[in-house]
Amino acid sequence: MLKGKTALITGSTSGIGLAAAYVLAEQGINLVLHGLMDDEAGQALADEFATKYNIKTLFDGANLMLAEDISVFMAKAIEVMGSIDILVNNAGIQHTESIDTFPENKWDAIIAINLTAAFHTIQKSLAGMKTNGWGRIINIASVHGLVASLNKSAYVAAKHGIVGLTKAVALECAEHGITVNSICPGWVDTSLINNQINDIAQQKSVSFEQAKYALVNAKQPLPEMMDPRQIGEFILFLCSNSARSITGSALPMDGAWTAQ
Ligand SMILES: NC(=O)c1ccc[n+]([C@@H]2O[C@H](COP(=O)([O-])OP(=O)(O)OC[C@H]3O[C@@H](n4cnc5c(N)ncnc54)[C@H](O)[C@@H]3O)[C@@H](O)[C@H]2O)c1
Structure with missing residues (x-):
């Protein structure tokens, strides 16, 4: 059912995104790989996936802080791959500091990369998903989309924001066969x-x-x-037919962090 579909995973040059890319590639899913990596290394990574898994791949190093870069990236991905069937908004950064001294540029970067970029990628992916009557949007939020911790004002604000964005888009897409969910991990080894x-x-x-x-x-x-691959396997489940009724959810995967 998933073989031959195309997944775009932001921030898939390392950590959770890269682990998820391996899990999806093993199912024969074509991949748009993305992250802050120079073009040569990115192309080598894409070629490695293509050869090993016999799938179609594309790499792009768009800076998610820049709306124009995202626009060019998404247009290229859709042109080369046809459409984006599975969108995983995963790229993210962190900075921990008290609100008293939290630097404005760190606030702006965290909101841009961890939240606003997902608005742009979702907006650009939806037309193709609606035409196909099928789509999966999975936003990698965090437990910090559900609860706060000290010294993480921007990260907590962005992650609560993406949980809200997930719910809003899920409502708008429900009748088009498109599910939209957030995964809310606790600590992942990256x-x-x-x-x-x-x-x-x-x-x-x-x-x-x-x-x-x-x-x-x-x-x-x-x-x-957690091993980042566990998140990849959860993403794969959310793409399956068994998960078609799960939408608008913020799904903790957190060793009971938020159960307390
Ligand atoms: N590691 C954890 O414990 C943990 C827990 C909960 C949620 N998360 C979330 O998981 C996601 C992935 O994090 P990770 O732990 O794999 O981190 P990571 O640092 O290994 O990967 C981050 C990815 O984002 C990309 N990226 C960063 N800034 C970018 C920019 N300006 N433009 C384009 N790409 C950019 C990087 O190139 C990289 O591919 C993040 O959204 C993070 O908030 C992580």
């Missing part, structure tokens, strides 16, 4: 959280591994960091 681990290691004079455990343990009753 480079996004390395700064936070390094801060704890420094503050407590412990090793990186000990700091990682402390970070997870402070929030999650299940004291285990």
Whole structure:
């Protein structure tokens, strides 16, 4: 059912996005890979996927802070691939600091990349999905789309925003066979959280591994960091026919973080 469809995953040059790309490629799903990587390395990654999984691929390094770049990127992706059947808004950045001193440029970047970019990619993908009467939009939010933590004002605002965007678009798309959901992960083992681990290691004079455990343990009753591939497998389930009635949802995958 999914073989031959096309997925566009923003931020798929590392972490969760890259792991999700592998999971979808294994099903024969064509891929638009994207992220901050130079064109040569991006093309090599796309070629590697194409050869290994016998799928059609495209790489683009559009900067998601720039609406014009996103517009060009989406037009190219649709022209080359036909249409975008599965859109995964995954790219994101983090900066942790008290609201008292939170830098304006970090606020702007987090809102642009973690929230506004998804508005643009969704808007550009919908026409093709409506024509086909089928689509899956999956936004990688966070537990921080459901609850807050200290020193994460911009991230929490952006992630609550994308959970709201998910609900609003789900209502507008429900009768077109398009589902729209947010996944809300707890801690996932990627480079996004390395700064936070390094801060704890420094503050407590412990090793990186000990700091990682402390970070997870402070929030999650299940004291285990997720493998990014687990998120990829959840994305795959949301693309399946079994998940066709799940829409407008913010789905925690968080080791019981938000159950407390
Ligand atoms: N790691 C976690 O614990 C965790 C938990 C919950 C949610 N998330 C969310 O998962 C998503 C993926 O994060 P990750 O942990 O895989 O991080 P990561 O740093 O490994 O990947 C981020 C991706 O976003 C891309 N990106 C960043 N800025 C960009 C820009 N200006 N333009 C284009 N692309 C840009 C990067 O190139 C990279 O491909 C993010 O939205 C993040 O908020 C992560």
